[in-house]
Amino acid sequence: MNPASPPSQPVPPPAAELTGAMFIGGRRVTGTGPEVRAHDARTGAPLEPAYPGGTQEDVAAACAAAEDAFDPYRALHPADRAHFLETVADNLTALGDALVARAHQETGLPVARLTGEVARTAGQLRMFGHVLTEGSWMGARIDPAQPGRTPQPRPDIRQRQIPLGPVAVFGASNFPLAFSVLGGDTASALAAGCPVVVKAHDAHLGTGELAAQAVRAAVVAHGLPDGVFSLLVGDGPTLGTQLVTDPRIQAVAFTGSRAVGLALARTAAARPRPVPVYAEMSSVNPVVLMPGALAERAAPLAEEFVASLTLGAGQFCTNPGLLLAVDGPGLETFLDVAGRAVTADAGATMLTERIARAYRTETDSVASHPGVEVVARGALPDSASPGQATLMTVAAKDVLADPALQREMFGAAALVVRCADLTELTETVRRMEGQLTATLHTAPSDTEDARALLxxxxxxxxxxxxxxxxxxxxxxxxxxHGGPYPATTDPRTTSVGSRALERFLRPVAYQNLPHDLLPAALRDDNPYGVPRRVDGDIELPRP
Amino acid sequence: MNPASPPSQPVPPPAAELTGAMFIGGRRVTGTGPEVRAHDARTGAPLEPAYPGGTQEDVAAACAAAEDAFDPYRALHPADRAHFLETVADNLTALGDALVARAHQETGLPVARLTGEVARTAGQLRMFGHVLTEGSWMGARIDPAQPGRTPQPRPDIRQRQIPLGPVAVFGASNFPLAFSVLGGDTASALAAGCPVVVKAHDAHLGTGELAAQAVRAAVVAHGLPDGVFSLLVGDGPTLGTQLVTDPRIQAVAFTGSRAVGLALARTAAARPRPVPVYAEMSSVNPVVLMPGALAERAAPLAEEFVASLTLGAGQFCTNPGLLLAVDGPGLETFLDVAGRAVTADAGATMLTERIARAYRTETDSVASHPGVEVVARGALPDSASPGQATLMTVAAKDVLADPALQREMFGAAALVVRCADLTELTETVRRMEGQLTATLHTAPSDTEDARALLxxxxxxxxxxxxxxxxxxxxxxxxxxHGGPYPATTDPRTTSVGSRALERFLRPVAYQNLPHDLLPAALRDDNPYGVPRRVDGDIELPRP
Known part of the structure; x- marks a missing residue:
């Protein structure tokens, strides 16, 4: 791969000032629709500035700019695209304390966690830079012509992956950086060669505007087409639907609730020309505590569990919300230690008042089930959006009789399922919905049972x-970071990690193209220096 | 990769006798539902035997057998699965003349073409054998642990692809072997490790039963679970819907009309747990005749075009149904020569009476458009299912005004679009629907215009x-063999070629698994000898 070219202009430092305006292609546009505002998660107070929402015309303008940008952006040398992503990462890092302070105010998440999230988000952009340069993502394949083949000669056929087109991104509330304006969906779509139109999450509008400044400054610095990135503000049902139904949008990425994810998927499927929706939705992330593991170390497992359960007020897609174990003394010890840890938990401010209300409603509903016993509750913190840790137990037979007990309670709540034996435990797992994760705790004595469960x-x-x-x-x-429905709408993909960019690519074959019309990745001299598959076998580029 | 083990039993030659019974797991089951029959395509006479249709219980039994077979089948050493596919290919080839004779009777396709299709179908199975052995399909990735990383150690994470589960396959009428019971969909799903339940196409039931014998004999010979393969008979709206909605089915593959493909996609999306549908539907396969090419060799292009148009009575998904060219003397020569070739065409028997009727209706409808001129019609053959070649022209402005003129006329009919200039030609292409193929004919003088169009x-x-x-x-x-909607329901895939098996796989990550619980493809000693990606970079196995 050739060395990347430097930015075409000096990189202006992103301004850490908030204006309340959207980014539509190269313009800052103040909306004229209904105003939305972020709130201080802890106090509930509305925050400045107000963000007037965008109109249907604003959506159309952002999508038109994205379409105009698509062909020139995808034609960039991949090393140039990598360099652009690295500049975005630099710009994000440069925002530093101002970004973390605003995100802390808007989400209530701890400063240390948010500082880590900035580093993770920047690292993610740099990882895609590496992926672009390595080049396997292009999926270059060559089946050379066989002019002498009988009964018919074989033509020359070559294949590469091309980007789908403009992508709509809907960020999550719980990772205001890593799964939002500049998160994994945006990074992977930009890496794939797709312009991105983001709908800002209402809960962290200021954080979103700052992140958008980081991208915009990089677009300017590298002299890229303005439409490579836009940020819209507005309510989901109206503006979100306008965005997903715009004919120029070719794919949708979303992280959030099951209800919204499924609504987006239905909307996209009903378009005259349907497009894929990658929605990462809900999961209770079952954890199986095998008998040997409980016999050996029930107490440390319980301590570790409560630390994971209460991390970030339990507001993780991968929060351990459902535990399964065979009844017995090991499980009693586990519940005893975990119960005391939950009782000692101080609680935490949740992301928004609405999320805190929904959390209370969900946990109260599960707790009111006749088969459910509340083992422990933590303290109720003094906050407008209080999150109180909750640990409950239930018998497996009740879960088998009422699948609603397996639903996600978004927050620091977990349900421990008491199973009569491993057969009942296995049956309970068999009847669960699709999940993002499944965890096994084993001791050496559990190995054969674990092998059967895998x-x-x-x-x-x-x-x-x-x-x-x-x-x-x-x-x-x-x-x-994906999984079978309803964890996501497409189990063939991941929204975290380098394979996330494959969601925005599709293969094209070229038959008998004259050499000077072939895409660079497929030319005989391999100018991009990428791995290629020739007649089915991998050929690595010379180092 | 270890050498494949031989079949566990001697391979019984498949019996070339037709019984009218289905294959449900290991049983031959004669349906008790409404009877369906194949017909002689040329005479329209019903053929023996009758095939009584399956019931909902038969569908459920086939799906239950497939589910039972899934775990043991996917756990096979990939070389054993390759060997199984090779035995299926041998068995298909061994059916020889009996298979071709029945297919000829049922479809009206020429014997030489069908003989080639047997070879293609067997070759396709062997290609997947090679793919299985090479091993990249497993998508093995290893990010080794970094215990010393700060602020937190990195866990060991490994990834592989696993098969989705039982797959429902709906064959096409136009390739009774290569896109039917034993075609690309079945071959790629079996290669991926998915059991297959096929709904036989009514138009070639005998051919389907023979092909199913080839698979069944291989299942027995290799001692595989019976449910690896089933063949059901029945009407599409009833039995097909039962099959697609069975909760054990995890993916659907289909080749056929747009109406049926979209109906299957809607049905699958409305399941409590939606599953992917890979429907390869309609395409008019635009061919652009660039001005230089027409100036240089209009006459030979016209001859080649009519040969492609009338091949197999035009019953190809990739039939060239829409040509675009700039008006002028070159196009006149092209139309003159092509018109004479079409007039001289003897016509051919189409696949079924229903397809021949639909073809007449579609061509008459397009011909009756006020802007359309019929250039030439071929002879109307003496057949119950006559296909008469048809060549028409229309102005680009009429196509731009009425997109219905771009619809597929399944058969040997084409519409030549006269464009005022390259700008209008480009605009006509821009407003076309998604297609399986697009073809450019150029001369050296067209290179820059072709580059702009690519x-x-x-x-x-x-x-x-x-x-x-x-x-x-x-x-x-x-x-x-795929493309943007509505050519297919999923442009990220292909239904022909080695990447077809990727449709039936999804990635799973394994975090900190003890080495003796890891899947073989991910163990440190790489016992399958497959290419793997370690920290993002490809490592090839030692030869």
Whole structure:
């Protein structure tokens, strides 16, 4: 791969000032629709500035700019696209304390966690830079002509991946950086060569505007077409639907609730020309505590569990919300220690008042089930959006009789399912919905039972853990953050890690193209220096 | 990769006798529902035997057997699965003349073409054998642990692809072997590790039963679980819907009309747990005759075009149904020569009486458009299912005003679009629907105009050809037989070529699994000898 060219202009530092305006292609546009505002998560006070919402014309303008930008942007040398992503990462990092302070105010998440999230988000952009340069993403394949083949000669056929077109991104409330304006969906779509139109999340509008400044400054610095990136503001049902139904949008990426994810998927499927929706929705992330593991170390497992459960007020897609274990003394010890840890938990401010209300409603509803016993509740913190840790138990037979007990309670609540034996535990797992993760805690004595359970767990989840807890999601090349429906709308993909960009690509074959019309990745001299598959076998470029 | 084990039993030769019974797991079951029958395409006479249709219980039994077979089948050593596919290919080839004779009777397709299709179908199975052995399909990725990383250690994360589960396959009428019971969909799903339940196409029930014998004999010979393969008979709206909505079915593959493909997609999306539908539907396969090419060799282009148009009575998904050219003397010569070739065409028997009727209706409807001129019609053959070649022209402005003129006329009919200039030609292409193929005929003087058109053509089609005609679809590693909606329901895939098996796989990540619980493809010693991506970079196995 050739060295990337430097930015075409000096990089202006992003301004850490908030204006309340959207980014539509190269313009800052103040909306004329209904105003939305972020709120201080802890106090509930509305925050400045107000963000007047965009109109249908604003949506159309952003999508038109994205369409105009698509062909020149996808034609860039991949190393130039990598360099652009690196500049975005630099700009994000440069926002520093101002970004973290605003995100802390809007989300209530701790400063240390948000500081880590900035680093993760920047690292994610740089990882895609590496992926672009390595070049396997192009999917270059060459089946050379066989002019002498009988009964008919074989033509020359070559294949590469091309980007789908403009992508609409809907960010999540719970990761205001890593899954939002500049998160994994935006980074992977930009890496794939797709312009992005983001609908800002109402809960962290200021954080979103700052992140958008980081992208916009990089677009200017690299002299890219203005429509490569736009940020819209407005309410989901109206502006979100306008965005998903715009004919120029070719794919949709979303992280959030099941109700909204499914609504977006229905809207996209009903378009005259349907487009894929990658919605990462809900999961209770079952954790199986095998008998040997409980016998050996019930107490430390309980401590680790409550730490994972209460991390970030439990507001993780991968929060461990459902535990399964065989009844017995090991489980009693586990519940005793976990119950005391939950009782000692101080609670935390949740992301928004609405989320805190929904959390209370969900936990109260589960707690009121006749089969459910509340083991412990933590303290109710003094906050406009209080999150109170909650630990409950229920018998497996009740879960089997009422699948609603397996629903996600978004927050620091978990339900421990008491199983009569491993057969009942296995049956409970078999009847679960699709999940982002499934975790097994084992001791050596559990190995054969764990081996028998693994084929079932991998059919249920995108990631299977042995030991540890599911709340950390590594950004890497082997990560899968995805899983069978209803964890996501498309189990064939991941929204975290380098394979996330494959969601925005599709293959095209070229038959007998004259050499000077072939895409660079497919020319005989391999000018991009990428791995290619020739007659089915991989050929690596010379180092 | 280890050498494949031989079949566990001697391979019984498949019996070339027709019984009218279905294959449900290991049983031959005669249906008790409404009877369906194949017909002699040329005479319209009903053929023996009758095939009584399956009931909902039969569908459920086939799906239950497939589910039972799934875990043991996917756990096979990939070389064993390759060997099984090779035995299926041997069995198909061994059916020989009996298979071709029945297919000829049922479809009216020429014996030479069907003989070639047997070879293609067997070759396709062997290609997947090679793919299984090479091993990239497993998508093995390893991000090794970094225990010393700060602020937190990195866990060990590994990824592989696993099969989705039982797959429902609906065959096409026009390729009774290559796109039917044993065609690309079945071969790629079996290669991926998915059991298959086929709904037989009514138009070639005998051919389907023979092909099913070839699979069944291989299942027995290799001692595989019975449910790896089933063949059901019945009407599409009833039995087909029962099959697609069975909760054990995890994906659907279909080749056929747009109406049926979209109905299947809607049905699958409305399931409590939606599953992907890979429907390859309609395409008019635009061919652009650039001015230089027409000036240089209008007459030979016209001869080649009519040969492609009338091949197999025009019953190819990739039939060239829409030509675009700039008006002028070159186009007049082209139309003159093509018109004479069409007039001289003897016509051919189409696949079924219903298809022949639909073809007449569609061509008459297009011909009756006030802007359309019929250039030539071929002879009307003496057949119960006559296909008469038809060549028409229309002005681009009429196509722009009435997109219905771009619809598929399944058969040997084409519409030549006269464009005022390259600008109008480009605009006509821009407003076309998604296609399986797009073809460019150029001379050296057209190179710059062709270069400008290419980004548009690749956005419209799954395969772009320069020179040649789209009707031949190579089975290889670089082929894409797919394309943007409505050519297919999923442009990210191909239904022909080695990448077809990716449709039936999804990634799973394994975090910190003890080494003895890891899938073989991910163990440190790489026992399958497959290419793997370690920290993002490809490592090839030692030869």
């Amino acid at each position: 084929p079932l767990l991998e059919r249920k989840a995108g990631r299977v853990l042995a030991g540890g807890w599911p709340t950390g999601v590594e950004v890497g090349h082997a990560m899968v | 980004p548009l053509l690749e956005r419209k089609a799954g395969r772009v050809l320069a020179g040649g005609w789209p009707t031949g679809v190579e089975v290889g590693h670089a082929m894409v």
